[in-house]
Amino acid sequence: MSIEVRDIWKRFGDFTALRDVSLHVEPGELLALLGPSGSGKTTLLRLIAGLERPDTGTISFEGEDATDRSVRDRRVGFVFQHYALFRHMTVFENVAFGPRVRPRETRPSEPEIQARVHELLDLVQLEGLARRMPTQLSGGQRQRVALARALAVQPRVLLLDEPFGALDARVRRELRRWLRKLHDELGITSLFVTHDQEEALELADRIVVVNEGRIEQVGAPDEVYRRPATPFVFGFLGEANWLSTTIDGRKASVGFRPDDLEISLGPLEGHSFAARVQRVQSLGARAKLELVSASGSLVQADVPSERVRTLALSPGAEVYAAPRELQVFPD
């Protein structure tokens, strides 16, 4: 299902959470809302779910205005950051909750509910844990129960708030891959909120970068990473070095990634600059260099360790550095 968000403003007291936000979501895509905490990304997700109401602006589902439709009638599956599993219900009852609270006329029969819940528990690989209470589950298992519970209402949109935020690194990577696979199987339009750029880059079809209540850029992961629209996007999506320069008499900032730097002992072709090595830190296959440019700016470089050895780099060495790719932002 397609979602159209148009000209949304949302304030909480003195705090403006969203300023004139518009967004189009394609049917079946997996979209990441990426931004630092307090940027408004969760508010945007809650607005789409219907858990908050916009001050102005509209939200439509499949061309149909849903701004005034309550969260009950939107048929969205919402997965909360801390899962919000019903603490006094078993895993089975948690997943069965949605079908059970349907009005009698549309409520599935008990055998149908049983079958549907077991099917969903099977899908999230928790078939054996139906009788457990939420407190008896690990974080990753709770997350999957929350997902199965949201899917039980056959939602048209799946909304996930920081779905991997509370998990440890290994479980997070596993679950990420699994969620991508699940999305490809089910094909439900899905939006997830994250502050982790790696997660957004790995998982999403498109990324929406949010900052201070505004959308900075919308695009495919590679596009957002390679062709950032604003200095914020460039800085948020990876480590960044900044140098100021003058182009055609106008001041501009030049940004480049530490791993996009070519280091050599003699001058290089293209945009190269002289620098002095201040610190060398080996991290196995890669090494981090701290350089000070002629103008006194600190520059981080991330190069293969082998390069450090062949050039015999050590603190105090004079080198030339050339960014293979750089971004120019007029000030």
Added chain:
Amino acid sequence: MTSAAFERDSRSVSPQSVRAALEDPRWLRVTLISVALGFVFLFLFLPLAAVFSEALAGGLSVYWHAISEPIARKAILLTVIVACVSVPLNAVFGVAAAWAIARFEFRGKNLLITLIDLPFAVSPVISGLIFVLLFGAQGVFGPWLQAHGIKIIFAVPGIVLATTFITFPFVARELIPLMQEQGSEEEEAAISLGASGWQMFRRVTLPNIRLGLLYGVVLLNARAMGEFGAVSVVSGHVRGLTNTIPLHVEILYNEYQTDAAFAVATLLAFLALVTLIAKRALEWHIRKETES
């Protein structure tokens, strides 16, 4: 543990080392425990024992007569009726107030929280007087009530009103911190899954607060049945009509019917014991539930 190992351990803040650091000298511990136990014995256990021994001083038949004669039975019945009205009223009010305070931001929220505690802060006698001033013959609504033949003061409705006023903080006080701590995510989840407001309340909110609610109700009930001051002011002490158990005990005592007074008082003592046991059991369940 060798002393070297102990030294190494004590640098990190392990529970053992904290406890060791906070360990008081033996004499202090013994003194504090004796003082506490002595106090409990003198002020709680001795009076309770006295109540039972005085009550049974005249023998079992005197005891039985005191608590089963018609006027005593009327007092017991009235006490139960008052509790049957006040307890549900305040349970509903407490849940509603706690819900409003824990879930919504609104003007005057702090004022509401303060006002809920008012009955605890005001002397019960004053609480009773408030109702006399409002509904008594010389009160604000007195003439109107008289004209319509409605009796509140020196009648059962006044006793119910005063008791309800005195006991209304119990449930709200218990539930506000509980609901604030639990947050509203589960309720939002229920709504997003298609539940109506009532379904959400019955299937999610109520089961989550049920132990806290029960705890509040147990304390509320004990106070409703045992309240003396406020009820004494509005009741008018009409024997067999507007006397609750505490008022009946006082009258018996003032008439030098000591055996009977203590016999009826044992009913309140039993209520206190049952309340304490229920309170302990609930606390145990609540702790078990929060630990798991």
